[in-house]
Amino acid sequence: MALYDPSLVKDNCGFGLIAHMQGQPSHKLVRTAISALDRMTHRGGINSDGKTGDGCGLLLQKPDSYFRLIAEENEWNLGKQYAVGMMFLSKDPVKAQSAKDIINQELSQETLTIAGWRDVPTNEDVLGPIALSSLPNIVQVFISAPAGWREQDVERRLYIAKRRIEKRITEDEDFYICSLSTQVIVYKGLCMPADLPRFYLDLADLRMESSICLFHQRFSTNTQPRWPLAQPFRYLAHNGEINTIEGNRQWAKARAYKFASPLLLIFKRQLRLLTRPAQTLRAR
Template sequence: NADGKTGDGCGLLMQKPDAFLRAMARQHFDAELPALYAVGMIFLNQDPIRADAARACFNEQLAAQGLTLVGWREVPVDTSVLGRLALERLPRIEQVFVTGEGLAERDFGIRLFMARRLAEVALADDKQFYVCSFSDKDIIYKGLMMPADLAQFYPDLGDERLATAICVFHQRFSTNTMPQWPLAQPFRFLAHNGEINTITGNRNWAQARRLKFANELLPDLQRQNMETMDPDLRAFYEYNSMHMEAWDGPAGVVLTDGRHAICLLDRNGLRPARWVTTTNGYITLASEVGVWDYKPEDVIAKGRVGPGQILAVDTHTGQILHTDDIDSHLKSQHPYKKWLRQYALRIQSTLDDNDHGSAFYDADQLKQYMKMFQVTFEERDQVLRPLAEQGQEAVGSMGDDTPMAVLSRRVRSPYDYFRQQFAQVTNPPIDPLREAIVMSLETCLGAERNVFEETADHANRAILTTPVISPAKWRTIIDLDRPGFERQLIDLNYDESLGLEAAVRAIADQAEAAVRDGKVLLVLSDRQIAPGKLPAHAALAVGAVHHRLIETGLRCDCNILVETATARDPHHFAVLIGFGATAVYPFLAYEVLGDLIRTGEVLGDLYEV
């Protein structure tokens, strides 16, 4: 910040400093902590009344979980190092001490999590209330100060009794949010250098899977595409990718559970992470070389964490675990390859499959569909024809000089009202053709299961190489006769007297009823146009069905397949998939391509095109 003192945030995530925290409990509460205890670092509202209310609510949730409150300690701070912006937003910073006598360690951790989450939900209206950490394993000291001032702001960090075996430091550089105390890193278990560009979708799918979750996980990315990968390891990744989408970087992640110190990099390795081991027993990993002074003769070993790799240190056993060590452990947990071979189904078309699935529309029928779904001559000639001729998108000039859809005087497709969200500058362009090792368009059909359980039934899914379906694959899906893949066709065309809102609600009602009845493949189709009927736009229908099923806890029990005339270019598919579609069959695009060949506008074999 311009005041020279307010940063985007920095902080320390460390293994619980046991001796220091026990000393604080004796000093402030005259209490000897038992073997099993936890300390939370809490940001409270500066308003004393709201702070008291937050403490009372937190205490109530602790009691509800059968936990014992030892007391609240006000954390000493030196505000002289803060800039004006940081001071204006400064919360009250306190520590809460809790014990769990009589509980198993795992049960204690679960109860801590439940108490925190229930308190956060109850105090959602208090924007200053934030739990930095609440664990029996680690603790966080962070805030909106410059890194050089962190230790002065928190005098605790200068106390000789505050000793720890793991220390994660991060300085945040914000590109898309204003500085806020809660957004300072590290977070409860990790810090990341870079950005998780898929975070909105990941959060939405986590919400959809809430009834199937029993734990937390940060999944690896599309590593199973590497041709040289060990078959058993490939099977492990393929099996797990069936039930959770990738979290996409570029990002370098450092994390700790209080026992292990871990660093992992995204599949492209676009964030540096270099490590060095020295004779004094330190292992230092950082995004820059030279974060602390050591003599060259003291170096035992050094290296870097590469693309898709991981480095872990077990502070209980002293083991250093590299990628191969962790991979060997993971792939041997279950017979993943056997399960995939027995239960997984790959939906593929054959080279001699010359069946469109139904007769092509005649010229008059095609004109009706093109008019109903706004396929202009320009789109037919300049968008779809190059696809047929060259198998790739038409080349156009950079930029778009058409009015924004919301300001346009013409009737525009609902797709035009949406724009992509992505980092346009920092990320290299990647696609599944040129970057097949690190990117995949594979998607799966079939009901999802709890990602934290691993059984043979988890492999009972149908795999598609792409969410954009060809006629032959569409016919295979529609004819699929296999338990766990029951279908329900939902017509998107509605009586014009009904009205759009009522029609969309009725579509969502049909979808909910179908899933409750055990249907897994929901086919939303606007193919059956007729006089007196209007098509509900596929994007509206998909979004309504997707969110209705999330609200009712049914989304992960089914797939949304869209047979639509509205999807004709990559942006259309992106909107549908972003709104929750599992796969899209753009039947009208194929009909137009067939007509281009029949009229001689495109030369080639009908089925190859």
């Protein structure tokens, strides 16, 4: 009896996870994840230009030593607890500066300090014309937390700030927060998996080390490929499109009055305000 049945074949994304059992970070693990991602190229679509894909990326453990070296080179003062955010901003300098101002305001409200902004080194030559036409301004923001704060305290403050930022920046279609965390960082885009370390030069740097890496090749079925819709997202990567997303949003809206969390007690009155219906299909 044959185990293969063509009628059961379905198209979907490709993803995987690599982790070092003892938690030892290395560049070898990053290279291995990229190599595995490259072998999933067939799981995603390729545009007619031969270079623009449906989107691929990596979610890495925050490379602490690498980011601290960058901070030292730029003379930024990072505390014991700090976060790095990966963001897509508009190419329009006015819109980009407006977004930065809002980000600074909301982080300051949570007693978090921006140590510096970094233009992420990229090589646009590896992108196809379609990806290049919608390429955002890719930046990282380094954020320092007050002394004595625990990592989980910083994460909660970052989450609240992120949601308020997203509620305020609604007219800028290019703006997107790929990741904002003390623990992880996301590198993703509309390029081919083999070109990911050629586009993001950080990923080819031997100092870029991680002990865990989630990788994802997107297969776009019912949405057009866009930079924000490339995966992984901030906390996960999923295998297939979420076709019930509008229904999920309506159910969440109907139950908003029940929103509560023992971990967010001091923000209880803000929880309902932090949720909003999406005006367009965007990555969550």
